[in-house]
Amino acid sequence: MNKAFKFVGVDRNTLALSAPLAEITIAAPKFLKSLPPFDLKKEKLLDYSKRCAESMTPEVRAKIEELKAKGKLLPIKYKYR
Numbered sequence: 001m002n003k004a005f006k007f008v009g010v011d012r013n014t015l016a017l018s019a020p021l022a023e024i025t026i027a028a029p030k031f032l033k034s035l036p037p038f039d040l041k042k043e044k045l046l047d048y049s050k051r052c053a054e055s056m057t058p059e060v061r062a063k064i065e066e067l068k069a070k071g072k073l074l075p076i077k078y079k080y081r
Helices: 002-008 012-017 019-027 029-034 045-055 058-069
Strands: none
Touching: 002 012, 012 019, 019 029, 019 045, 019 058
């Protein structure tokens, strides 16, 4: 995976911290559409990702865990500082 990170110019931490956004996009796209949209002029992508992660319902979390268990999502661990 390190080669992939270098190839696209993104470090692992950046990917891990924005993982909740990607997971929600795959697991619950309708839920993501229900959230206020990302506005580059008002917030950073990391802030938007945090906002999405904090808004997740138990159903969305369960769907994400189910997809990870089936191997359809990468088992990326993330922890906001």
